[in-house]
Amino acid sequence: MPIRTPTPQQIEKLRLILSSYQDGTGQLAQSDGTTLPGWRNFERTVALIFRGTAQESKAIFDVLVPKHREQGNLFGIACKMRRELKYPKTTQEEVPLELSNAAKQFWAELKDNHKLNEQSYKQDPNTVGEAIITLVNKWHEDASLKMGIDIDLDESFYLILLWNKEGYYQLFQYPHKLPNPKYLHWHFPILKDGTLSNHLRGEDRNGKVFEWYGESGGQLKYYPRVENALWTSRPFRLETLPHDMPNGVLSRVKAYFPHQWEATKNLDE
Numbered sequence: 001m002p003i004r005t006p007t008p009q010q011i012e013k014l015r016l017i018l019s020s021y022q023d024g025t026g027q028l029a030q031s032d033g034t035t036l037p038g039w040r041n042f043e044r045t046v047a048l049i050f051r052g053t054a055q056e057s058k059a060i061f062d063v064l065v066p067k068h069r070e071q072g073n074l075f076g077i078a079c080k081m082r083r084e085l086k087y088p089k090t091t092q093e094e095v096p097l098e099l100s101n102a103a104k105q106f107w108a109e110l111k112d113n114h115k116l117n118e119q120s121y122k123q124d125p126n127t128v129g130e131a132i133i134t135l136v137n138k139w140h141e142d143a144s145l146k147m148g149i150d151i152d153l154d155e156s157f158y159l160i161l162l163w164n165k166e167g168y169y170q171l172f173q174y175p176h177k178l179p180n181p182k183y184l185h186w187h188f189p190i191l192k193d194g195t196l197s198n199h200l201r202g203e204d205r206n207g208k209v210f211e212w213y214g215e216s217g218g219q220l221k222y223y224p225r226v227e228n229a230l231w232t233s234r235p236f237r238l239e240t241l242p243h244d245m246p247n248g249v250l251s252r253v254k255a256y257f258p259h260q261w262e263a264t265k266n267l268d269e
Helices: 008-023 039-049 103-114 125-147 248-256 258-268
Strands: 063-066 074-082 097-100 157-163 168-175 185-187 200-204 207-213 219-222
Touching: 008 039, 008 168, 039 063, 039 074, 074 097, 103 125, 125 185, 125 200, 125 207, 248 258
Parallel strands: 074 157
Antiparallel strands: 063 074, 097 219, 157 168, 185 200, 200 207, 207 219
């Protein structure tokens, strides 16, 4: 089956749920006492609108969704959130995201299977690039075995939420399978002093596709083009909360436990 794209109804539900995190329950605290949704809030929201389950772990897929109403085969959603949206100043050309920072696993792959280490890896950028991307794809393929469930990789995807300080948000959807590393040009950019930089870059004819910072955290970054997205939403803003609404955390506690909360007032005296 083709990869499912979010419906207009799901996008509006997502926008409204994300908007609710402005009430003090969101991960990102603001100077005015409000909050904004963070990456964990995004994962939980995606799980809600797709009727799936948020893994809340370091699993390859952050959300698992039943393919049908009855339990059975699942597909996975890898959620990414970054403050990298350029709208409305300019249009988005690429969607930057961090795929992994599994430095130990990457170096183990290079050392054990390709006989490359921190002193020699710059001599063979093609092998390094192909090995790293192949390993990430293998993690996806092995997800079903590792979790003991059947995950349909053909229907699984990345869902990326970009946002900016101007208050705009936009969603982008990409296949879970990464570009073939054999068709990319891998190299270590030359610095002004003539030495090789410490980050590996994989490029196609349009520019960079991957970057790997092997000696500074091990981050693997991916830059898919907007034009290659399976689907994109229009930029949107969060719904404004009522001005007279009390702090979300306190209002929920009072609603859930009114008598117990009232009793705590005496404890402050």
